Amino acid sequence: MKISAKGRYALDLMIDVVQHGSDKCVSIKESARRLDISQKYLEQIAAQLAKGGLLRSVRGSSGGYTLTRKPHQYTAGDILRITEGSLSPISCVEVGGCEKLSECGTIDFWTGFNNVIQKYVDSVTLDDLVRTKEEKAGNNYYI
Amino acid sequence: MKISAKGRYALDLMIDVVQHGSDKCVSIKESARRLDISQKYLEQIAAQLAKGGLLRSVRGSSGGYTLTRKPHQYTAGDILRITEGSLSPISCVEVGGCEKLSECGTIDFWTGFNNVIQKYVDSVTLDDLVRTKEEKAGNNYYI
DNA sequence: TGAATTCCTACCGGGTTAGTAGTATAATGT
DNA sequence: ACATTATACTACTAACCCGGTAGGAATTCA
Numbered sequence: 503m504k505i506s507a508k509g510r511y512a513l514d515l516m517i518d519v520v521q522h523g524s525d526k527c528v529s530i531k532e533s534a535r536r537l538d539i540s541q542k543y544l545e546q547i548a549a550q551l552a553k554g555g556l557l558r559s560v561r562g563s564s565g566g567y568t569l570t571r572k573p574h575q576y577t578a579g580d581i582l583r584i585t586e587g588s589l590s591p592i593s594c595v596e597v598g599g600c601e602k603l604s605e606c607g608t609i610d611f612w613t614g615f616n617n618v619i620q621k622y623v624d625s626v627t628l629d630d631l632v633r634t635k636e637e638k639a640g641n642n643y644y645i
Numbered sequence: 646m647k648i649s650a651k652g653r654y655a656l657d658l659m660i661d662v663v664q665h666g667s668d669k670c671v672s673i674k675e676s677a678r679r680l681d682i683s684q685k686y687l688e689q690i691a692a693q694l695a696k697g698g699l700l701r702s703v704r705g706s707s708g709g710y711t712l713t714r715k716p717h718q719y720t721a722g723d724i725l726r727i728t729e730g731s732l733s734p735i736s737c738v739e740v741g742g743c744e745k746l747s748e749c750g751t752i753d754f755w756t757g758f759n760n761v762i763q764k765y766v767d768s769v770t771l772d773d774l775v776r777t778k779e780e781k782a783g784n785n786y787y788i
Numbered sequence: 789t790g791a792a793t794t795c796c797t798a799c800c801g802g803g804t805t806a807g808t809a810g811t812a813t814a815a816t817g818t
Numbered sequence: 819a820c821a822t823t824a825t826a827c828t829a830c831t832a833a834c835c836c837g838g839t840a841g842g843a844a845t846t847c848a
Contacts (some may be wrong), residue, residue, distance in 0.1 A: 503647065503648055503652075503729055503730075503732050503733075503734065504646065504647060504733075504734060504735060504736070505734045505735050506835090506836065506837085507836080507837065507838095508836080508837080509646075510735065510751070513751060513754075514751065517750065527793095529792085529793065529794090530793085530794080531792085531793080532833090536669075540837080540838060540839080540840065542838075542840075543837065543838055543839085545793095545794075545795085546838090547797095548794085549794075550797085551794065553793090558796060559793095559795085560687050560793085560794080560843045560846085561792095561793060561794045561795080561844075561845045561846060562792070562793055562794080562844090562846020562847060562848060563790095563791065563792040563793060563845090563846055563847040564791070564792075564793080564846080565792080565793050565794065565845080565846065565847090566662055566794085566838075567744070567794090578754060586646055587646075589646050590647075591646065591648045592646060592647060592648050592653065593647070606658060606781075607660065607774070607777065607778025607779075607781055607782070608653070608657065608660070608774060608777075608778065610781075611656075611721060611769055611773075611774060613778070614765065614769070615765055615766070617763070618761050618762070618764075618765045619761070621761075622757065622761045623756055623758070625758070626754055630754075631750070631751060631754060632753070634750065634751075634753050634775055635750025635751065636750075638749075638753075639750070648805085649804090649805065650805075650806065650807095651806080652803080657796060662840090668799040670824090671824080672823085672824065672825090673824085674824080675821090683806080683807060683808080685808065685809075686806065686807050686808085688825075688826085689807090689827095691825085692826065692827085694827075702824095702825060702826085703815085703817020703824080703825080704813075704814045704818055704823095704824060704825045704826080705813095705814050705822095705823070705824055705825080706814095706815060706817070706822060706823040706824060707816060707824080708815065708816085708818085708823075708824045708825065709824070709825085710825090713797080732813085743840075745796075
C-alpha cells in the first residue's frame with residue numbers, strides 16, 4: 503500500500519514548475535538537478551503529466567514545461583492519479599473491477615476506504631502544497 | 646497503491662472465523678473452501694495472524710484457529726497491518742523513514758494522508774464487518 | 789549549423805506477489 | 819498404538835512491477 507517514487511516525483515515536479523516557472527518554461531534538466539532526481543526518469547514523468555493535460559510542453563532550445571492551469575486548480579489527487587492510476591486501495595471498487603460485487607460482504611468497507619482516500623487527496627491543491635513548502639523554507643532560516 | 650490479496654484474504658478469514666467459530670475451532674481447510682482461496686496460501690496467512698496475536702492456533706485433529714479477543718476488539722487496521730505492514734502511503738512518514746524530514750516540503754501532505762488512512766481503518770471493527778456481511782446476506786434473499 | 793530541449797521506445801536488475809510443494813510436528817479419536 | 823487431521827516451517831517459482839538506464843529522433847532557438 504505505497505505511493506511509488508514516481509508519484510512523489512510527480513508532485514515534487516509540479517511544485518517545482520510553480521516555483522520556477524512563473525513566466526518562463528522550466529526544463530527537466532534544471533528540475534532534476536534541484537530535486538535530485540534522475541533526469542531521464544523525470545523526463546518520462548513529465549511526459550506523462552503532459553499527456554494527461556497537467557503540463558504543456560515546449561520543445562526545442564529554451565523549451566520545457568509550463569502549467570496549463572493555475573496552481574489552485576490542480577488537486578494532489580489530479581497529479582497522483584496520472585502516475586499512480588486510480589489510487590483506490592483495491593481494484594474491486596473500480597468500474598468493472600469485480601463481477602460478484604452483489605455477493606461481496608466487505609465491499610462497503612473497501613468503498614468507504616476508497617472514499618476517504620479520494621476525498622483527502624482532492625482536498626489539497628497544488629497551491630496549498632507550494633505554500634506549505636515555502637512557509638517551511640522560511641522557517642528554516644531560524645533553525 | 647493497492648492492498649494485496651493477502652490483506653483481503655486476512656480480513657475475509659477473520660470474518661469467517663467469527664461466523665463459524667463461536668464455540669469450536671475453525672480449520673483452514675474449511676475456510677479456504679468457503680472463501681474459495683488456496684488452502685496452502687491461507688495457511689500461511691493464518692499463521693501470520695496467529696504470530697501477530699490475532700488468532701490462537703490449536704494443532705492436531707479437530708484443531709484450527711479461534712479468536713483471541715471479541716470481534717469488536719479488533720479493528721480492520723489491526724488485521725491489515727499484520728499482513729500489509731504499516732499501511733502508510735509512503736515510508737517517509739514511518740519512524741526513521743527519512744533522514745531529511747526537516748527540509749521536506751511535502752511531508753505535511755503525506756502525514757495528513759497517512760492520518761486519514763489509519764483513522765479510517767481503525768474506525769471499523771471486525772464486529773462491524775461481520776454485521777455488514779450478514780445484513781447483506783439477508784438482503785440477498787429478496788433479490 | 790549547433791546546442792538545447794522534449795519525445796519515443798527498448799531494455800534490465802532487483803524486489804514483491806501469489807501462490808505451490810514437501811515435510812515435520814502435534815493432538816485427537818478409536 | 820496408530821491412523822487421521824490439523825498446524826508449523828521452509829524452500830521454491832513464475833509472473834509482474836518499479837526505478838531506473840540508454841540511445842536516438844524530432845523540434846526549436848540563436
